[in-house]
Amino acid sequence: MGTSDGQVLGVTKIVDAGPPEKRWNIVIVSEGYRSDEMAQFATDAKQFADTLLAAPPFDRLRAAINIFRVDVTSTESGAKDPKKCNGTGAKPRTYFDASFCANGIRRLLIGNNGRVTKVVGKLVPQWHMAFLAVNSPVSGGSGGPVATFSKSTAGVEIAIHELGHTAFGLADEYEYYGGCSSDKGHDKHSKTEPSQPNITTNKDRATTKWRDLIQATTPVPTTSNANCKNCDPQPSPVAVGTIGLFEGADYFHCGVYRPEFDCRMRNINRPFCAVCQQVIVKKLTPFLPV
Amino acid sequence: MVARKSSRKSKARKTAKKTKPAKKTSKTQARKTPAKASKTSPDANKAMRLTFSYDGDDIKLVSQQRTDMILPPSDTVKGYGSYKGFWAEVRSGSDKTLYRTVMHNPTKNDAEVFPESPDGEISREPAPKRKGVFVVLVPDTGKGDDVILCRSATETKGPASGLHSLAGKPAKEILRLKLKK
Numbered sequence: 001m002g003t004s005d006g007q008v009l010g011v012t013k014i015v016d017a018g019p020p021e022k023r024w025n026i027v028i029v030s031e032g033y034r035s036d037e038m039a040q041f042a043t044d045a046k047q048f049a050d051t052l053l054a055a056p057p058f059d060r061l062r063a064a065i066n067i068f069r070v071d072v073t074s075t076e077s078g079a080k081d082p083k084k085c086n087g088t089g090a091k092p093r094t095y096f097d098a099s100f101c102a103n104g105i106r107r108l109l110i111g112n113n114g115r116v117t118k119v120v121g122k123l124v125p126q127w128h129m130a131f132l133a134v135n136s137p138v139s140g141g142s143g144g145p146v147a148t149f150s151k152s153t154a155g156v157e158i159a160i161h162e163l164g165h166t167a168f169g170l171a172d173e174y175e176y177y178g179g180c181s182s183d184k185g186h187d188k189h190s191k192t193e194p195s196q197p198n199i200t201t202n203k204d205r206a207t208t209k210w211r212d213l214i215q216a217t218t219p220v221p222t223t224s225n226a227n228c229k230n231c232d233p234q235p236s237p238v239a240v241g242t243i244g245l246f247e248g249a250d251y252f253h254c255g256v257y258r259p260e261f262d263c264r265m266r267n268i269n270r271p272f273c274a275v276c277q278q279v280i281v282k283k284l285t286p287f288l289p290v
Numbered sequence: 291m292v293a294r295k296s297s298r299k300s301k302a303r304k305t306a307k308k309t310k311p312a313k314k315t316s317k318t319q320a321r322k323t324p325a326k327a328s329k330t331s332p333d334a335n336k337a338m339r340l341t342f343s344y345d346g347d348d349i350k351l352v353s354q355q356r357t358d359m360i361l362p363p364s365d366t367v368k369g370y371g372s373y374k375g376f377w378a379e380v381r382s383g384s385d386k387t388l389y390r391t392v393m394h395n396p397t398k399n400d401a402e403v404f405p406e407s408p409d410g411e412i413s414r415e416p417a418p419k420r421k422g423v424f425v426v427l428v429p430d431t432g433k434g435d436d437v438i439l440c441r442s443a444t445e446t447k448g449p450a451s452g453l454h455s456l457a458g459k460p461a462k463e464i465l466r467l468k469l470k471k
Contacts, residue, residue, distance in 0.1 A: 021335060021358045103417035108401045114423045117341065126359035128427070139406045144396055145424045154408040161412070162402075165394035169365075169377075172402070177414050177456070185449025190458025192442075195375030195392045197365075251414065251455060269408035283362035 003115070006074040006095030009038070011123040015049050015067035017289075020126040023066045024287040026052075027120045027127045029146075031111050032094045032135040035073040044133055044151065045069040051156045052163075057277040064287035068124050072096070079109060079136045079150070087138075098134045098148065109140030109148050116146045129167045131159055157268035164265050164272065168280050171196035173258040173266035173273075175248030180231035187228040189249075189256035197279045198265060199249045200257050210259050210275045213243045221245040221257060228254035236261035243274050337361050338430040338469060340378075340437060344397045345421040349439065352423065354470045361427055364389040372460045374442040378426045380434035380469070388434050395441065396424035398454045416453060430469070439465040 017023045028048060030041040049067045052058055058065065074094035081087030085101035096111035111132045120130045132148040134140075139152035147162035149155040164170040171194060176183050193201050202208045205220045214220060222244030225232035232248050238261070245257040249266075258266065263273035272280065337359050341352040367387040370377070376395035380388045401417040404410075428437055441464045442457035450456035 022360060024362075025359075103401060103415075103420065105401055105403055105415050105417060107403050107406075108415075108417065110422075114343070117423060117425060121339070121355070125355075125357050128359075139404065141404055143394070143402060144422060152406070154404055154406065154410075157408045158404045166396075169392040169394055171394065172412070174412055179411065179413050186456075190374070192374040192458050192460055193372060195370060195373040195377055195461065196394070197392070267409075268404065268412065286360055286363060 001093060002097055002112070003095060005076070005093035006072055007035075008095075008119055008123075009071040009073060012042075012069045012071070013066060014042075014046060014069045015053065015062075015065060017063050017066050020066055020124065022287065022289075024064050024129075024284055025066045025068065025124055025127050026129045026131070027068045027070055027124050028131045028133055029070040029096075029116055029120060030072050030074075030135070031096045031098045031132050031148075032074050032076075032078045032092060033072075034075070034077050037077060037135065038071055038073065041071065041133065041135070042069065044135075048131070048133065048156055048159065052160060055160060056271055057281050061281065061284045061288070063289055064284045068127075070119060070123055072119065074135075077135055079111075079134045079138075079140075081136070081138060096132060098132065098136075100136075100138060100140050102142065107138075107140040108142055109134060109136075109138075109150055110142045110144075111146070111148055113144060113146040129163060154268060157264075161264055161268050164276060164280075168276070168283055169196055170265050170276055170279065171199045171250055173198060173249045173263050175225075175231050175251070175253050175256075177251045183231075183253075186252050188254050189252035191255070194250060194256070196250075198259060198263070198273070198275050200245070201255060203245050203257060208245065208257075210243060210278075213259070213274055213278070214245075215243070218242055218244045221247055223247050223261075225254045241274070335360050336430040337427050340426045340428065340467075341423060342426065342439075343421070343423050346399070346419055347397070349397065349465055351465075351467050356430055356470075359427075361429055362391070365392045366390070370440075370461075374458060374460055376439070376441045376454075376461065378428065379438050379440065380428045381436040381438060382433060383435045385436075389429050391426065391428070393426070395454050397441070400453055400455050414455060418452075428469070432471075434469050437467050437469055438463050 076092035078092045080099035082101040083089040085106040098111035102108040102110040136150045141149040141158035143162040149159040249258040259275035260273035339355040440461040
C-alpha cells in the first residue's frame, strides 16, 4: 500500500515552451500503471497534452505552456473500485492509492493528493497545475489541487473542466445541484455577488462583470427562468456564442447569471465560453515569451 | 510549520474560525469586474508556495516554499468586501491588499460527480468530512507581510445547510499567517 507499491522513475518534458521559471507548468502524473505499462502512460499523457493544447484558448497560448510527464510505477494496474459503490471490488496496489467511491460516491476518484504534490514539487518545483492520470477505464475524476481523471471517454474532458476551477478560479455554470429533476431548495441564488469571474447576480448592463463583451443589440437579461422551482427548459433564444446574461448558474435556478448559454464550466465536451477564455488568457499572458 | 498569529491582528486565527470580515468597499467598487487583472502583478519572478491541509472546516499551514517562478497576475485588489466565495490575499504591513487570487473553494464538503458519457450532466453530491491538501501560490516580493484566506460561512438551516458550495454570505477572513521572510 502506498509508496512501497511502486517507484518514481523521473520526469520528462513533453511540451517544451521554455524554461520552467518563465512558463506556466502543467504536470501529469501516472497512477495505477505497472512498469510494463509506462509506454502506455507516455501515449496517454501525450494524448492529454494534445487535447488540452487544441482546446481554445490554450491553442493560442501554446508558447506559454510547458507540460511535464512524471512516470510513477505501481505494483498493480488500475484503481480501487469498492463494492459498496457497486464497483468490481478491485483493490490494486498502487503508489498514490487512488480509489473510486471516495466519500461513498461511485465516480468520485481521488488519490493521495498530498503525496502527489510532494512528488511533483521535488521534480518540477515551478509547477502550477498537477493532474493525476489514473489507469482505469471506469469513468471518474475529481478536482482540487490535483485534478484526477481516468481513461474513460469523458476523462480528459473532466480534467479540463477541473483545470478551469483549480487554475483559473472559474465557477460551475450549471443551475442545479443533484439534478434538475431532484433539486429542492435551489430556486433562488442569494443576492451576494460571487467572487468568481464567470457568474454574477448583477443584471445591470452598465456594471455587470463582462459588460465589455455584451453587444448593445443583445437583450439583458438574455434569458429569464419563468419558473424558479425548476431548471429553465427554454432553448437559447440567441445565436451560439452570443454573450449576455443567461439566468441559472452556480447550482441555482434563478437570481444568478452566466455569460453564454453553454460553456465547458456548464457541460463537459463543450468549449470554454468567451468570458472564461478571456480569464484564462489574462492569467496566462505573462507566461508568453516577450 | 504552522500559521502564526499576527501581532497586529490579535484576532487572527490559525484555523478556520470566525474572524473579521474582509475589507468593505462601496457598492460601485464591489461591482467592478473581479476577473480584470489589476496592475498589482508580481514584480519579480519569485513566489511562495503555501501548502495547507484541511480536515472539515479546520485549515492548517503545512509548508511555505520559495520558488523562482512567474505567477498569474492578481485579480483586482479592490472590492470584494461584499463578495461570496473563497480567495487568498497578500497583505502589506498596513493591511493593504497587494495580491488576490480567487479560488474555487478547495475545502468544499461536497463533490462534483461526472457522467459516464461526455454528453451527460455534471452534478454534485454532499461529501461531508472531507480532508486533504490545497496549494496557494503568492508573490514573494518582500512587500507582503501576511497572507489571509477568506471564505463564505455556510448556511445553518435548509437544504443548503453546511454546504460551502451553496453558501450565500459575504466571505470573511478565516485564516491569517505571516509570510516567511
